[in-house]
Amino acid sequence: MDLATTYLGLPLRNPLVASASPLSQTVAGVRALADAGVGAVVLYSLFEEQIRRQEIADFEIVAMHEDSFGEATSYFPDVDIAAGGATPYLRHLEKSVAAVDIPVIASLNGVNLEGWAQCARQLQDSGAAALEVNPYAVPGDTRVAGAVIEERHVEIVHTVKDAVSIPVAVKLSPFFSATGTMCRDLDAAGADGLVLFNRFLQPDIDIEALAVGPAVTLSSPVESGIARTWIAILRGRVAASLAATTGVESGADVVKYLLAGADVVMTASSLMRHGPAYAATLLTELTAWMERKGFASVADVRGLLALGDEVDAAAYERAGYVAALTHAKDMYGDFLVRN
Numbered sequence: 583m584d585l586a587t588t589y590l591g592l593p594l595r596n597p598l599v600a601s602a603s604p605l606s607q608t609v610a611g612v613r614a615l616a617d618a619g620v621g622a623v624v625l626y627s628l629f630e631e632q633i634r635r636q637e638i639a640d641f642e643i644v645a646m647h648e649d650s651f652g653e654a655t656s657y658f659p660d661v662d663i664a665a666g667g668a669t670p671y672l673r674h675l676e677k678s679v680a681a682v683d684i685p686v687i688a689s690l691n692g693v694n695l696e697g698w699a700q701c702a703r704q705l706q707d708s709g710a711a712a713l714e715v716n717p718y719a720v721p722g723d724t725r726v727a728g729a730v731i732e733e734r735h736v737e738i739v740h741t742v743k744d745a746v747s748i749p750v751a752v753k754l755s756p757f758f759s760a761t762g763t764m765c766r767d768l769d770a771a772g773a774d775g776l777v778l779f780n781r782f783l784q785p786d787i788d789i790e791a792l793a794v795g796p797a798v799t800l801s802s803p804v805e806s807g808i809a810r811t812w813i814a815i816l817r818g819r820v821a822a823s824l825a826a827t828t829g830v831e832s833g834a835d836v837v838k839y840l841l842a843g844a845d846v847v848m849t850a851s852s853l854m855r856h857g858p859a860y861a862a863t864l865l866t867e868l869t870a871w872m873e874r875k876g877f878a879s880v881a882d883v884r885g886l887l888a889l890g891d892e893v894d895a896a897a898y899e900r901a902g903y904v905a906a907l908t909h910a911k912d913m914y915g916d917f918l919v920r921n
Contacts, residue, residue, distance in 0.1 A: 583869050584879035587621070589823050589846045590712045590749035590774045592685050594621030597840065597880055598864055601777075601827050602626050602689045602714070603850035605858060609677045615853070616682035618861035621846065624714055625678065627689040628671045628701065668701060672708040685711035687751075690742075692717070698738055699745035712749040714777060715742055728759045735764065739771040751775030751825065755782060756808050765816055775823035776816070777848065778809045800851035805829040810842045817843030817888035831855075833867020840880060843888035 585596035599622045600606065600615045606625045615623050679686045688710035692698035702713055717738050735752070742750050750772070756779040758764045765776055786797035806829025813824050823846070826839035830849035839847045853860055877883050 583872060584881075585865070585869070587845060587880050587884075589622065589825065590751055591823075592622070592711055592749065594685065594846065595619075596621045596865060596868075597844070597846045598836065598861060598868075599624065599687075599825065599846045599848045600853060600858075600861065601848035601850045602716075603854055605850070605853055606678070607674075609674070609681050611858065612678040612686065613681050614858040615861065616684050618858045619865050620684065620861045622685040622687060622711070623678070623682070624687045624689050624848070625671075625675060627691045627716055628668060628705070629691045668704050672704055675705065675708045675710060679709035679711075687712045687714050689714045689716055689753075691715075692738070695737065695741045698741050702742045702745045702750075706746045706748050710748060712751065712774070713742065713746060714751045714753055714775075715739070716753040716780065732758065732764055732767065736767050736771045739768055739773050743772045749774035751777050751823070753777040753780050753827075755780045756812070757782065761812060762815060762819075765812075765820055765822075769820040769822045773822050775825055775845075776820065777825040777827055778812055778816075779828060781805070781828055800854055801828045801830075802851075803829045803831050803835050806835060806838070810838060813839065813844050814842040814888045817885045830864070833864050833871060836864055836868050837871050837883070840883045841885070841887040843885035845884070 587594050587597045589597075589599070596619065598620050600620045602624045603626060605611045605615060606623055612623050612625075675686065675688055686709070688705040688708075690698070690701055690705060690713060692701060692715070698715070702715075705713055715738060717735055735754075739750065739752060752768050752773045752775070754761075754764070754768075754776060768776065781801060783796070783798055785794045787794055806826075809826050809828055813826055816824060824844050825846045825848055826842070826844035827848035827850075829851075830836060830839070830847060831852050836847045849861075849864070852864065856863070872878075872880075872883065
């Protein structure tokens with residue numbers, strides 16, 4: 583059974599990728615994911631704000647001792663000024679790359695264009711096989727037009743691609759006025775891959791404390807429909823690799839994404855629920871399904887249910903919408919009448 587695939591031009595032993603999560607915060611965690619069989623690991627995200635805070639702290643430590651005697655050089659703290667506040671992440675990246683024999687992909691969430699470029703170069707120099715840029719930003723300013731946000735995404739891709747030579751993937755939110763156009767624009771800007779989709783982590787309200795707090799939940803298979811639909815639409819319409827993420831809990835979910843046209847299927851929630859070793863279960867279930875259906879390779883499966891260039895995507899979506907409502911009416915109509 584041939585599970586080998588290619589993502590961002592990188593050869594992978596299989597299409598299952600461990601996406602960014604707390605599991606990759608230690609070298610032991612990265613090694614456990616690799617030992618369980620994943621094809622690649624995406625490290626947890628490096629946030630530019632974290633870098634800036636660390637830089638300030640490093641500067642204050644050095645400034646505190648700037649009047650010390652020159653002979654006492656060993657007294658100074660071990661601060662890597664050249665690498666800036668990204669040093670802990672870069673060291674972790676270097677150790678992770680050295681610890682496993684699969685691609686380690688760095689994840690970056692920047693703020694300004696200079697920061698995107700600088701951090702991207704540092705991640706490349708520290709051994710990242712590829713870079714996943716995560717322009718996660720919630721446009722809370724109601725005066726900002728959608729076109730401005732979309733142009734910003736394209737600008738980020740241009741900036742990062744100019745700064746590095748390793749492949750660059752973009753992790754996207756599904757909340758664009760024209761998702762297909764956004765994906766095509768990023769593809770034209772040089773993005774090597776599109777990761778569909780990021781999850782919007784909404785805050786929750788504590789009605790007793792009268793306070794707003796974070797609400798971080800693991801994904802479930804019911805959330806995978808929108809990503810599968812767009813992957814099926816985009817397959818063959820963009821040159822970039824397509825990575826599916828969100829809603830993977832079983833081998834069946836991996837199969838569905840591959841049939842839609844995904845090059846790789848990423849998961850974090852299932853591995854968080856069941857542990858890194860669960861990756862082996864997902865791969866076993868994928869292999870069993872392929873054997874049962876008579877497929878010899880992942881390439882034989884990929885995109886079998888993608889739309890294809892000859893299909894009108896808008897009409898397809900409309901037909902699916904009407905069919906879903908009709909099915910719901912048939913399924914629940916009698917129940918609503920009786921109750």
